[in-house]
Amino acid sequence: MEIEDFFKIYQKSAWDKDASAMIDLYDEHALIFDMWDQGYVSNPSEWRKIITDWLGTLGEEKVKVEFEMVKIHQSGNVGFASALIQFQAISGDGTVLRSMRNRISLGFSKIEDGWKVIHQHTSAPISSDGLTALLEI
Template sequence: MKQLQDFFTIYKQSAWNKDTESMIALYHDNVVIFDMWNQGYQTGLTDWSNAIKGWLGSLGDEKVNVIFEMTEIHEGKDVGFGSALITYQAISISNTIVRSMKNRVTLGFIKQKDEWKVIHQHTSAPINSNLEGILNF
């Protein structure tokens, strides 16, 4: 990525096209991931690559439409920070939304050799006192 905002476009396109290599290329070799599924915590690009391949490979005929909202980016010389609300929509072969969820994502970026990579990603979904997601509106 030449610019931090490229992350959001590339991630969305990669998910839609089930392009695992393009999505994996967004991340640094030493990435730390705090995710909401399965393990909840992963370190290193090898483990995260396997998670991406497992996710996109499990979709069958479905596509994933990713929508970013409230995107914020803060950039320094070689360190950057981003955050957004992220909606994942599973789209059937008949172009119908079959399920959807909204999360928060926080991203830490590092710049090396004029390329930005995600070094840290934290995904979360707040809940109310009844343990119900409060972003799904």
């Protein structure tokens, strides 16, 4: 896998609710700084559970993921990418039920079968009142 493939595979695996394909993008020792609940995950089985629960509880809904402003830098066996990521919950009839846009930064390491995410950080800016995450950037 090349770094740019991450974005296509993540997008497709979210739409297809394919937790295994999404989890396979990550190194088994990846550190994930997430916006939800505890804020970070460093245990591979915990990350697997989070992804499986997220995609497995969607019912008839689908998740449309779009990336914007993708920037990739790589040298040797180390790579970095950043982007805006938009999630849309789509009903069975194609209606957008809810959406949010976050920022994502990714660190990659090149291993035998390609690049794997070793670090991920998602965030949203906070309003100037300091109390509200701005989920539409």
